[in-house]
Amino acid sequence: MNKKSLYVTTPIYYPNDNLHIGHTYCTIAVDTYKKFKTYQGYDVFFTTGTDEHGQKLEDKAGENGYDNPLDYIDPIVASAKDLWKSLDIHYDAFVRSTDKAHEKNVQDIFQKLYDKGDIYKGEYEGYYCTPCESFWTETQVGEDHICPDCGREVSLAKEETYFFRLSKYRERLLQYYKDNPNFIMPKSREHEMVNNFLKDGLDDLSVTRSSFSWGVKVPFDPKHVVYVWIDALSCYLTAIGYGTDEEKFNRLWPASTHFVGKEIVRFHTIIWPALLMALDLELPKQVFGHGWILFDNEKMSKSKKNIFYPEPIVEAYGVDSLKYFLLREFTFGQDGSFTREKFLNRLNSDLANDLGNLLSRTVSMVEKYSDGIINEPGAYEAVDEDLKNVATSILDKVNEKMEVYDFSGSLEDIWSLIRRTNKYVDETEPWVVAKDENKERINTILYNLCESLRIISNLLYPLLTETSLKIRDQLGLNDLPKIEDANVWGLTKAGTKVKKSEIIFPRLNVKVEMEEMVKRNDALIKEREEEKKAPGFKGEAEGLEDDKKAEITLEDFDKLDIRMGTVKKCIDHPNADRLYVLTVDIGSKDITIVTNLKSKYSIEEMEGRKLFVLYNLKPHNFRGIDSEGMLLAAEDEDGNLDLLTVKKELRNGAKVE
Numbered sequence: 304m305n306k307k308s309l310y311v312t313t314p315i316y317y318p319n320d321n322l323h324i325g326h327t328y329c330t331i332a333v334d335t336y337k338k339f340k341t342y343q344g345y346d347v348f349f350t351t352g353t354d355e356h357g358q359k360l361e362d363k364a365g366e367n368g369y370d371n372p373l374d375y376i377d378p379i380v381a382s383a384k385d386l387w388k389s390l391d392i393h394y395d396a397f398v399r400s401t402d403k404a405h406e407k408n409v410q411d412i413f414q415k416l417y418d419k420g421d422i423y424k425g426e427y428e429g430y431y432c433t434p435c436e437s438f439w440t441e442t443q444v445g446e447d448h449i450c451p452d453c454g455r456e457v458s459l460a461k462e463e464t465y466f467f468r469l470s471k472y473r474e475r476l477l478q479y480y481k482d483n484p485n486f487i488m489p490k491s492r493e494h495e496m497v498n499n500f501l502k503d504g505l506d507d508l509s510v511t512r513s514s515f516s517w518g519v520k521v522p523f524d525p526k527h528v529v530y531v532w533i534d535a536l537s538c539y540l541t542a543i544g545y546g547t548d549e550e551k552f553n554r555l556w557p558a559s560t561h562f563v564g565k566e567i568v569r570f571h572t573i574i575w576p577a578l579l580m581a582l583d584l585e586l587p588k589q590v591f592g593h594g595w596i597l598f599d600n601e602k603m604s605k606s607k608k609n610i611f612y613p614e615p616i617v618e619a620y621g622v623d624s625l626k627y628f629l630l631r632e633f634t635f636g637q638d639g640s641f642t643r644e645k646f647l648n649r650l651n652s653d654l655a656n657d658l659g660n661l662l663s664r665t666v667s668m669v670e671k672y673s674d675g676i677i678n679e680p681g682a683y684e685a686v687d688e689d690l691k692n693v694a695t696s697i698l699d700k701v702n703e704k705m706e707v708y709d710f711s712g713s714l715e716d717i718w719s720l721i722r723r724t725n726k727y728v729d730e731t732e733p734w735v736v737a738k739d740e741n742k743e744r745i746n747t748i749l750y751n752l753c754e755s756l757r758i759i760s761n762l763l764y765p766l767l768t769e770t771s772l773k774i775r776d777q778l779g780l781n782d783l784p785k786i787e788d789a790n791v792w793g794l795t796k797a798g799t800k801v802k803k804s805e806i807i808f809p810r811l812n813v814k815v816e817m818e819e820m821v822k823r824n825d826a827l828i829k830e831r832e833e834e835k836k837a838p839g840f841k842g843e844a845e846g847l848e849d850d851k852k853a854e855i856t857l858e859d860f861d862k863l864d865i866r867m868g869t870v871k872k873c874i875d876h877p878n879a880d881r882l883y884v885l886t887v888d889i890g891s892k893d894i895t896i897v898t899n900l901k902s903k904y905s906i907e908e909m910e911g912r913k914l915f916v917l918y919n920l921k922p923h924n925f926r927g928i929d930s931e932g933m934l935l936a937a938e939d940e941d942g943n944l945d946l947l948t949v950k951k952e953l954r955n956g957a958k959v960e
């Protein structure tokens with residue numbers, strides 16, 4: 304492999320649901336690492352993708368009313384790609400495990416292993432956790448039959464299966480760990496693998512399933528499908544041309560680092576290397592198991608109802624706010640808790656106060672005391688030398704920390720310069736110097752402030768790209784930052800004109816934003832739940848129990864302002880595939896209502912329709928459009944839905960009493 308080439312991967316995500324903040328963590332980290340290594344001059348290839356086969360996906364699609372799982376999966380994959388785009392993630396390959404080229408690779412790999420005698424037929428009897436797609440033994444699931452990874456109940460599986468001779472590779476695996484002490488990182492994860500899975504022997508692995516059909520068919524026995532983990536891990540090979548582009552494959556393989564969450568380290572450090580040994584392929588140099596982002600001390604997951612989606616956060620606070628928080632707040636190898644308060648406080652203290660404020664006051668002072676021009680500095684005093692020394696010392700530290708994926712430490716180092724520069728302002732008091740009309744000294748101070756910010760932007764470029772470019776724009780710098788300029792003082796040219804523009808990180812009202820974050824997130828969860836169901840599908844019949852809501856009084860009812868209206872116009876929502884935007888005449892005026900009735904009614908059926916509107920509902924923003932009311936409709940257990948209306952022609956504005 305070319306010395307300067309690197310091959311890095313994130314996991315191949317299950318598209319059983321939209322990706323949440325926990326999923327973005329690894330992808331943001333790997334993308335940042337790629338950007339940093341590219342900045343250093345490496346040629347980095349970055350793979351991600353979606354793991355689309357298996358029982359979990361088949362079940363999930365069925366639960367939502369789809370016969371063909373792809374109909375359920377496709378929109379989720381599209382939303383994942385949109386998400387990566389909005390987060391400025393620069394992957395080089397996105398492999399869908401349902402891509403034909405990949406399916407062919409999986410079959411070829413399976414056949415190779417079979418021909419070699421590493422796969423044999425038998426019967427599996429044991430436990431299976433469908434959400435984790437993992438097999439477990441009696442001892443591992445314990446008396447309560449609980450999955451050791453996710454804590455959910457496992458099911459007993461007994462079926463004819465093909466086994467992979469995993470046991471045969473135990474000694475070689477242990478030897479590989481010994482010979483390559485950096486293979487499993489952090490080191491503690493290696494101990495876990497050895498003690499929990501390898502020390503007392505290793506069972507052969509069941510690598511096919513025959514109780515469902517959503518998967519890659521075994522080429523020589525098509526009633527079996529290949530175990531989803533064999534399928535998913537092989538995506539790392541497909542991505543770089545395995546089976547199709549030998550030159551590319553040889554250039555990029557073996558992977559430099561597979562970045563994965565801690566619970567899937569064992570698949571990457573036991574099953575994966577054993578498979579590669581069986582295929583006579585080189586083993587990856589490293590597997591890094593990062594920690595989880597917890598929410599109330601639990602792993603973020605839909606089943607625990609503690610999901611935070613990244614989209615509303617990025618929309619409200621910008622991509623760098625989310626990136627900064629995730630990379631700065633958590634130590635990459637360890638778990639950490641996500642709370643709205645921590646997030647907003649970091650935005651206020653580090654981004655708005657420390658960085659945003661430094662930029663805005665520096666540029667303002669250059670405008671005020673120097674007509675917007677950065678002039679040649681004069682003689683240096685001790686305080687100037689100190690700032691210069693600190694500024695030129697940061698790159699070495701960041702280089703060192705990024706080598707071990709210490710994103711938090713790297714940002715902390717850059718922030719030490721930001722804070723030093725803020726202190727420099729307090730120490731030099733440019734407003735006093737300006738009053739004294741000491742031209743040379745004010746020029747020196749302002750130059751140093753701009754130069755320090757220029758270095759900050761060079762350091763930040765691979766980590767917070769958008770912010771780095773915004774800083775440069777205000778400093779009047781037109782070139783792209785280069786790493787070799789990040790520890791050199793004095794590169795800002797005298798005569799450069801600054802350009803004051805918007806505050807890059809406005810201060811937020813934490814209390815207000817805490818509520819807003821929940822509202823936006825809840826609205827998106829609701830919208831997505833609706834969007835996921837097949838058209839006309841309601842879900843399992845819930846039975847006709849009397850689920851009466853809590854009693855209300857007449858005064859409570861009186862608070863509802865329900866009026867008759869007519870739909871004057873119905874158009875597709877510009878930003879949401881499943882929503883309409885209606886203009887409804889309610890007698891006194893026209894109002895806008897966003898509704899999810901698109902799967903039920905055509906535009907023609909909506910326009911001209913008389914219906915009832917709850918008018919005094921607090922307006923709610925759906926993907927950029929404020930909805931000023933809600934239509935009243937009734938729906939039965941079979942998903943039959945109709946809008947409420949009355950037989951007699953009533954004038955718009957008639958009230959329900």
Ligand code: MSP
Nearest residue numbers: 314315316317325326354535536563564595596603
């Ligand atoms: N499809 C498998 C991976 C196959 S790789 C050949 C899978 N998919 S997953 O979608 O369930 O998880 C993908 C990654 O997201 C895992 O590394 C997992 O640890 C990570 N995360 C999911 N929730 C997370 C948090 N709350 N926090 C951090 N990472 C988390 O496993």
